[in-house]
Structure formats: structure tokens, C-alpha cells
Amino acid sequence: MSSLILAGDIGATKTILALYDTTGDTSDTSSSERHNNAQGGLLTEKTFRNKEFSGLPELITTFLADQEGRPAWACFGVAGPVRDNRVHMTNLDWSVNGPALAAQFAMDAVLLVNDLVATTAGALHLPKESLVPLNQGQVDRGGSIGVLAVGTGLGQAFALPLANRFQPFPTEGGHASFAPRNQEQIGLLQFLLASLEQQQQPPHVSVEQVCSGMALPTLYAFQLTRYQEPEWMQKKRLTAPPDALTPLIIEAADATLTGALPCEPAVQAVLLLLDILAAEAANFTLKTLATGGIFLGGGMLPRLLAHIDRTHFMKIFCRGVYRDMLANIPVFIITEPKTALIGARQLAMQTKL
Incomplete structure (x- = not known):
């Protein structure tokens, strides 16, 4: 055999x-x-x-x-x-x-x-060298774990400890409705709803539409209503094919961090995506009671590590009635x-x- x-x-x-x-x-x-x-x-x-x-x-x-x-x-x-x-x-x-x-x-x-x-x-088998901790927390060995993957879309799944091993289960949680948490995000929702109305589309905005690789150009377009776009970026953006926009925005945000070529809309678009992710990760933790830990995967996050402020991320993550419990949840970024x-x-x- x-x-x-x-x-x-x-x-x-x-x-x-x-x-x-x-x-x-x-x-x-x-x-x-x-x-x-x-x-x-x-x-x-x-x-x-x-x-x-x-x-x-x-x-x-x-x-x-x-x-x-x-x-x-x-x-x-x-x-x-x-x-x-x-x-x-x-x-x-x-x-x-x-x-x-x-x-x-x-x-x-x-x-x-x-x-x-x-x-x-796979996350259950990764060595610590493949995980970047955002919050060490305290692992609950009998608790479930949650995984959110920011790639082209936003995938979500969880695993339960059953029969001496973790059993993973799928969800389509990325297609659930986006819930804005502050005035900036309310403005984003209104921006997207207006666009859907013009296209005569149903008024539904999923969290994937504002927290994924395909969402970043949309977030950038929203930030152009709030921040001035530099001329060099405008020229690049208008000549770039659609599938090149997300990496272009990330490159512009990186260039702003280094002081090479400032582009405030790019930085703000990336920060907005990360803020939405922090809130959605907390939502998913509560829905699955992921006291065993939250793992953030996908191809996007390793490219955005320089933009992640751990303290700020966890401040958004730890909120509401169970803020103390959330503060004790291990949170990791997968780099494998x-x-x-x-x-x-x-x-x-x-x-x-």
C-alpha cells in the first residue's frame, strides 16, 4: 500500500x-x-x-x-x-x-x-518562529482557536478541541455585514452605500469589502475624499492596471514611513484596514469564544508589519463587556x-x- x-x-x-x-x-x-x-x-x-x-x-x-x-x-x-x-x-x-x-x-x-x-x-503546527505576537496573553488549552486570513478576501475559520485533537470548522464570516465603530468608519460605510446606490446594487457592505486585499483600493478611494493625493502617486495610480493597485498602495504607504515619498491617503488606507481587522478579530473571538488564541494569516499582513502598532491594535481588540477576557487572548500574525x-x-x- x-x-x-x-x-x-x-x-x-x-x-x-x-x-x-x-x-x-x-x-x-x-x-x-x-x-x-x-x-x-x-x-x-x-x-x-x-x-x-x-x-x-x-x-x-x-x-x-x-x-x-x-x-x-x-x-x-x-x-x-x-x-x-x-x-x-x-x-x-x-x-x-x-x-x-x-x-x-x-x-x-x-x-x-x-x-x-x-x-x-496548519496554524496548529507552526513553530513559534512563524508567529509574530501582537499579544502574548494566556493560552486556554481547552479553548477554541480562531483564524482570520487577510488575502484577496477575508477568510475566517475556527477549531474546537474534540477527541484529543483540534477539529477545524469553516465559516463564511467575511461576508457578514461590516459594523463601523467610529465616525471615520461610518463615513466609509456611507461612501460605499452611495456607490452601491448609484450602481443600483443591494445596500449590503460586507466586512470583506473593507478588510482585504481587494478592499484596499476602495479604502484608498475613500481616503482621497479626506486627504490630498500627491501628484506622483496620482500619475502612477491612473496608469496602473486594477490588479496592481493594492501593491502600489502598500508601496506608497511604506515610502511614507521611510520619508522617501509621502502619501498620506495610502498610509491612512492601510491604518483603516488594520483598525477594521482589529475590531473584526475581536468580534470573531467573541462569536467562537477563541480563548485558545487568534491567528491572523493571509498574504497581506506580513507585508504590513511595519504599519502595525501592537498597543493600538489591542486597544481596539479589547473593548466592551468582555474587555478583560479579550486582553488575555493570545493574538499572533502568521508569517509562514x-x-x-x-x-x-x-x-x-x-x-x-
């Missing part, structure tokens, strides 16, 4: 696949050695651009073409809501069917999970870019066991 497992992180634009030999690996999340085996047995790993493939079956075929062995189990973290081990991806026109993949590639089982479920499973892949490996291992 094959000891190989296939793990994958399938996003809107790219897919990472990895093949592992798990001979002798019996690690699970209850083990005190769990951090040591996160990437154990890695044989090969490749990244693919999704637009070059018709779907996941073609991509897997390409990946396995030059591999000697064949995996018996697989787990894929997929950006979309998984139901009955099937999913139609949110920002990519791919439908993925777990049982069909298992049959096509002669595997014992193929497990599909939401990408945030994979990220949550392959957390979802690590989680997919661990979930595939559980399927094997």
Missing part, C-alpha cells in the same frame, strides 16, 4: 501541490511533537498558475507525470464553500469533486476542505506563507489514519 499523500492549496490565481512520503508518520495535533513534522517527508512541491489549466484534474495530471509513485490519499484546501466533498470555487470558475478525483487517480480518498480550514489546521499547504498535509494524514 502506498505511503504517499498529496496535499494542495488551491487559490483563485495559483495552486501549490506537494507530494509527501509519510512512512512511519503518526503525528496528530495532540502530540507534543506536532511542530516538528509539519513538512516531514516532503518529496516534491510545485506552484502552478491556474489560468494555464482547464481544471484541477489536468493540473494534478501534470504534477504527477514525472513522479514515480502515486498517492493513496489527498487533501486540498480550496477557496470556496465545500459541501458533500464538492465545491465550486468562489473566485475561479472551477468545480472540484472529491469522489471523482479519487476515482480518476485511483486514490483511496480525496478530502476537500475550505482553504481556511486548511489554514487553521504555506500554512494552508501544511494544514492540508495534516488533514490528509488524518484521512489516512
Whole structure:
């Protein structure tokens, strides 16, 4: 019987696949050695651009073409809501069917999970070197953990301690309504509602629309109603393609910090995003009672570390009736870019066991 497992992180634009030999690996999340085996047995790993493939079956075929062995189990973290081990991806026109993949590639089982479920499973296996603490707090070993990932969108998931291991669960909390917390954010909501009214769209603003990579250009446009845009930035912005706006705004905010080329709207847009994240992280903590800790992942936050004021973040995080409890919650930023892949490996291992 094959000891190989296939793990994958399938996003809107790219897919990472990895093949592992798990001979002798019996690690699970209850083990005190769990951090040591996160990437154990890695044989090969490749990244693919999704637009070059018709779907996941073609991509897997390409990946396995030059591999000697064949995996018996697989787990894929997929950006979309998984139901009955099937999913139609949110920002990519791919439908993925777990049982069909298992049959096509002669595997014992193929497990599909939401990408945030994979990220949550991976977060449990990260070494401390991959975590930047915003608040050390006090870990409640019997409490749940929460994960929010600021990438293209805003993913949210949590894990409960069940049967001597943490079991991750998906949510679509990023699509819940945005709740402004001060006059600036009320102005932002009014700005977005006016835009929706002009487009004759339903008056709903989700938290993802104001706290994600795709939200940053919107936050910047709002800050242009409050701050003067420098001429150099205006020229760059007006000639940049849509998918280049978010990195451009981050670069402008970084340049402002160093004093190279000031751009106040960029800095304020980034700070607004981080303020909204702090409040939403607190909301999610309360809804899931994540006394085991909050992990903030996704590709955006490691790029914004220079802009994060830990004291200010936690002042927003610790509010309301349970401010004292919130002040004791560990909060970490994940810097490991392959957390979802690590989680997919661990979930595939559980399927094997």
C-alpha cells in the first residue's frame, strides 16, 4: 500500500501541490511533537498558475507525470464553500469533486476542505518562529482557536478541541455585514452605500469589502475624499492596471514611513484596514469564544508589519463587556506563507489514519 499523500492549496490565481512520503508518520495535533513534522517527508512541491489549466484534474495530471509513485490519499484546501466533498470555487470558475478525483487517480480518498480550514489546521503546527505576537496573553488549552486570513478576501475559520485533537470548522464570516465603530468608519460605510446606490446594487457592505486585499483600493478611494493625493502617486495610480493597485498602495504607504515619498491617503488606507481587522478579530473571538488564541494569516499582513502598532491594535481588540477576557487572548500574525499547504498535509494524514 502506498505511503504517499498529496496535499494542495488551491487559490483563485495559483495552486501549490506537494507530494509527501509519510512512512512511519503518526503525528496528530495532540502530540507534543506536532511542530516538528509539519513538512516531514516532503518529496516534491510545485506552484502552478491556474489560468494555464482547464481544471484541477489536468493540473494534478501534470504534477504527477514525472513522479514515480502515486498517492493513496489527498487533501486540498480550496477557496470556496465545500459541501458533500464538492465545491465550486468562489473566485475561479472551477468545480472540484472529491469522489471523482479519487476515482480518476485511483486514490483511496480525496478530502476537500475550505482553504481556511486548511489554514487553521496548519496554524496548529507552526513553530513559534512563524508567529509574530501582537499579544502574548494566556493560552486556554481547552479553548477554541480562531483564524482570520487577510488575502484577496477575508477568510475566517475556527477549531474546537474534540477527541484529543483540534477539529477545524469553516465559516463564511467575511461576508457578514461590516459594523463601523467610529465616525471615520461610518463615513466609509456611507461612501460605499452611495456607490452601491448609484450602481443600483443591494445596500449590503460586507466586512470583506473593507478588510482585504481587494478592499484596499476602495479604502484608498475613500481616503482621497479626506486627504490630498500627491501628484506622483496620482500619475502612477491612473496608469496602473486594477490588479496592481493594492501593491502600489502598500508601496506608497511604506515610502511614507521611510520619508522617501509621502502619501498620506495610502498610509491612512492601510491604518483603516488594520483598525477594521482589529475590531473584526475581536468580534470573531467573541462569536467562537477563541480563548485558545487568534491567528491572523493571509498574504497581506506580513507585508504590513511595519504599519502595525501592537498597543493600538489591542486597544481596539479589547473593548466592551468582555474587555478583560479579550486582553488575555493570545493574538499572533502568521508569517509562514504555506500554512494552508501544511494544514492540508495534516488533514490528509488524518484521512489516512
